[in-house]
Amino acid sequence: MKRTIIRIDEDLCNGCGLCVSACHEGAIRLVDGKARLVSDRYCDGLGNCLPECPTGAITLEDREADPYDEAAVQARLAGQQEVPHEEMKEPGTEPGTETPSDWRPGSQAPSRLAQWPVQLRLVAPDAPFLEGAHLLLAADCAAFARGFFHEDFMKGRITLIGCPKLDDTDYSERLAEILRRNDIRSLTVVRMQVPCCGGLVHAVKQAMAVSGRVVPWSVTTLRADGSIVT
Numbered sequence: 001m002k003r004t005i006i007r008i009d010e011d012l013c014n015g016c017g018l019c020v021s022a023c024h025e026g027a028i029r030l031v032d033g034k035a036r037l038v039s040d041r042y043c044d045g046l047g048n049c050l051p052e053c054p055t056g057a058i059t060l061e062d063r064e065a066d067p068y069d070e071a072a073v074q075a076r077l078a079g080q081q082e083v084p085h086e087e088m089k090e091p092g093t094e095p096g097t098e099t100p101s102d103w104r105p106g107s108q109a110p111s112r113l114a115q116w117p118v119q120l121r122l123v124a125p126d127a128p129f130l131e132g133a134h135l136l137l138a139a140d141c142a143a144f145a146r147g148f149f150h151e152d153f154m155k156g157r158i159t160l161i162g163c164p165k166l167d168d169t170d171y172s173e174r175l176a177e178i179l180r181r182n183d184i185r186s187l188t189v190v191r192m193q194v195p196c197c198g199g200l201v202h203a204v205k206q207a208m209a210v211s212g213r214v215v216p217w218s219v220t221t222l223r224a225d226g227s228i229v230t
Contacts, residue, residue: 002044012057015216019049041069112154125177146226164199175207187217
C-alpha cells in the first residue's frame with residue numbers, strides 16, 4: 001500500500017540518536033553510527049522524530065510501504081516480538097551473553113572502570129580524562145541489573161552515573177559544561193525501564209541544546225532482569 005512514512009538520508013545523519021529517543025514506536029535504531037528505519041510496519045508516519053533531527057536528515061515521503069502494525073509495535077516494545085532479520089546478530093554476540101576473554105572461573109571479573117570519581121555531580125568538567133572521551137551516562141541501578149555491565153557498556157568509555165530521582169541537582173548544567181570544555185566523541189545513555197530514568201535522557205538533550213555541541217549518542221533501556229528493551 002502507498003502511505004506516508006519517514007525517509008532517512010544517511011549522508012546527512014550525524015548519528016546523534018535524538019530520533020531514536022523521539023520515536024515512541026521503536027521504529028528507528030542506530031546502525032553503524034547512522035539512524036535507520038528498522039521496519040516499515042513500526043513507523044506510524046506521524047513524524048515525531050522530525051523536529052528532533054538537528055541536520056534535517058529525516059523527511060516524510062509517500063511511497064509503497066507495509067501498513068503500520070500497532071500490535072507488532074506493542075509486542076516489540078514489550079520485548080515479545082521476534083527480532084527482524086536486519087537486527088539479528090550472530091549467536092553468542094548479543095551483549096551480556098558472552099564471557100570476557102580474560103575472566104577465569106573463581107576469579108574476579110576484570111573491571112573496566114577508567115577513572116574516579118564516577119558520580120556525575122562529583123566529576124569536574126575540566127577533568128583530564130574527559131578530553132576526547134567516549135562517555136557512558138548510566139543510571140546507578142543499571143550495573144546491578146546487568147551481569148556483565150562492565151564488559152557490555154563501560155569498556156572503552158568514561159563512566160558517569162546518577163539518579164534523577166534521588167540526586168537534588170540539574171544534570172544538564174554539568175553535562176553542558178563537559179560538552180563545552182571537551183572534545184567528547186560519543187555519549188551512551190544506559191537507563192532502567194522506569195519513568196524517573198527519563199531524566200537522564202532529558203538532561204542530555206538539554207545539555208546539547210544549551211552547549212551547542214551535538215555529539216553522536218544513543219540510549220539503551222534495561223529491564224529489571226538486565227535484558228535490553230528493543
